[in-house]
Structure formats: structure tokens, C-alpha cells
Amino acid sequence: MQIHISKNIDELSTTYADWLVGYIQDVLQKQQRFTIALSGGSTPKKLHELLATDAYKNKIDWTKLHVFWGDERFVPLTDERSNAKMAFDTLLNHVPVPKEQIHIMQTENITAEESAAAYEKLLHEYFDGEPFTFDLVILGMGDDGHTLSLFPFQPVVHETKHWVTSFWLQAQDMYRVTLTHPVANRSACVTFLATGEKKATVLHEVIKGEKNVDRYPSQIINPDGQLHWFVDEAAAAALK
């Protein structure tokens, strides 16, 4: 595991964008496509906006990217809580990824269960027979230690039969659709982004504490490939 500590979210977003450009270029020297799973939440917004600027836009061959999501709030695409909407607004509407290579988790005219099943089928079509699943999974970590939609003490944390599943999240009064740990952990690279003092204690527990994946679901992420944490000084405060 590598931990990259930046001063604040601005520096973190630049550090990550530079790392990402290099990683995508390396992978695309060996293969024709780059598969990436995006996260939702607030942390990646600055990174997305930076990637959409002229400084970065031309350093990535967007036409080779195949874009997925790690999890989704089961709300319409127009809803401000939608992870896909956030990514379109901040990045995907501004870069030339072919539309047919952008795979949102469907949330309209479908049940959450059907949506998860359809996404799982799609992922099997992409990745069955491959040594890894995604080339890159970008994850966030909530203040409670959740990642993807793997929330503390929810059975979904232990799901191993399915690559994608859905469940009712009572605390937020909504369904969630999420990748499960087996598919995330089979990826070539996972990166976490975490910022802010509210995450300091939980980050310490996730990285250095005793294993308790029910309390800290982020601990269940232990990929076959690389694992990087990109954090700011505030989030990293308890690690020192």
C-alpha cells in the first residue's frame, strides 16, 4: 500500500491528476482500452474539474476510456444526489469519452434489484476471462468508514456471490446499488481519496487499527493489484 499525503484538497487533486495521467498512459501502452470506476460523494469533484481543464484534457486519450461507477444512490439522473450526475456535471460532459463507453447504473424505469443485475451482467461481459477487472477503481471513504455503498454493519459488506447488488439504506431513505468487494478487489489498481479532519480518526482505524470490517468497511478493500491512498494532511493527522 502507498500513502500519498498532500497539503489540502487542491494539492491532492493535482497530485492525483498527475498520477492518473501517468497511470493511464502506462496502461494504454499495453492495451487498447482503460476501464475506470468512478466514485461519488464530494471529494472527487475538484479532481474531475481539474481533469476537464485544458492543462489535463489533452494528456488523456479519453476515447479509450470505458467509464463505470462504484456505487449509486437510487435516484433519477437529474437528482443532485446522483453520483452519475456529479460526474457528468464536473467531468464527463466536458471530455470526449464516447457515450457508448459510459456505463451508468440505471435508476429509472427499473427496480434497484434489476439495475444491479443488469450492471453485474455488463461487468461479466467486460471482465470474464481477464486477469483483472477494472484498470482503476477510484474510491472515497465516508466519515463512518464506508466505501462504495458498503456501510457499517450492513450485510452488503460481506456479499461475495454477486459483483453488484442493491439494498435499502434505511438511514438515507433510499436504495443503493453498489459493487461488492470481490469485484473491486480483483481490479488492477484501487485508489482511495480522503480529505478533511472529520476523517482523521476513521482513516487511522482503517489503515492502522485492528481488523473490523463491519465497523470499518473500507478495510475490506485489499486488491489483487495496487492500493494507493491519496489523503490530505488533515485526514492523515492521526497516522503520524
Ligand SMILES: O=C1O[C@H](COP(=O)(O)O)[C@@H](O)[C@H](O)[C@H]1O
Ligand atoms: O455516499 C457516498 O459517499 C462516499 C464518500 O463520499 P465523500 O463525500 O466523503 O467523498 C463516496 O465514495 C460514495 O461513492 C458515495 O456514494
